[in-house]
Amino acid sequence: MLWIILLLGASGLVGGYAAERAIIPNLQYRPGTPNAVVEKCRQAVIAAARTHAAESDAKLVRVDATSAGEMRRIRSGQRAPVEIGIVYSRPSGREARQGVIECRVDARGQATIADLAGAAR
Numbered sequence: 001m002l003w004i005i006l007l008l009g010a011s012g013l014v015g016g017y018a019a020e021r022a023i024i025p026n027l028q029y030r031p032g033t034p035n036a037v038v039e040k041c042r043q044a045v046i047a048a049a050r051t052h053a054a055e056s057d058a059k060l061v062r063v064d065a066t067s068a069g070e071m072r073r074i075r076s077g078q079r080a081p082v083e084i085g086i087v088y089s090r091p092s093g094r095e096a097r098q099g100v101i102e103c104r105v106d107a108r109g110q111a112t113i114a115d116l117a118g119a120a121r
Contacts, residue, residue, distance in 0.1 A: 025085025032070035041103035
């Protein structure tokens with residue numbers, strides 16, 4: 001009987017782990033944007049995602065980011081394509097958003113994002 005309880009408990013833990021892993025966005029790395037820039041852009045996305053979560057009765061679970069191609073020079077600095085994956089927890093369950101955004105980095109190294117909501121798919 002003890003073995004059955006241990007087996008059920010262990011399978012519940014593994015099942016919970018598998019369910020947690022199943023909602024992780026699968027980002028496609030494309031070289032061109034340095035990791036330091038990707039991280040600055042990720043931090044800008046986290047700020048916007050936290051605001052969105054607070055406004056929509058959700059909890060921000062994770063934000064992943066990777067390079068989505070070559071950076072380009074613009075008048076006010078540089079433009080970096082970054083693929084973002086966001087996971088929210090809502091009362092109805094988990095929700096993942098993923099897409100490529102345009103992150104702008106000015107001469108001081110400050111990152112801003114254009115439109116997080118429009119980039120999600």
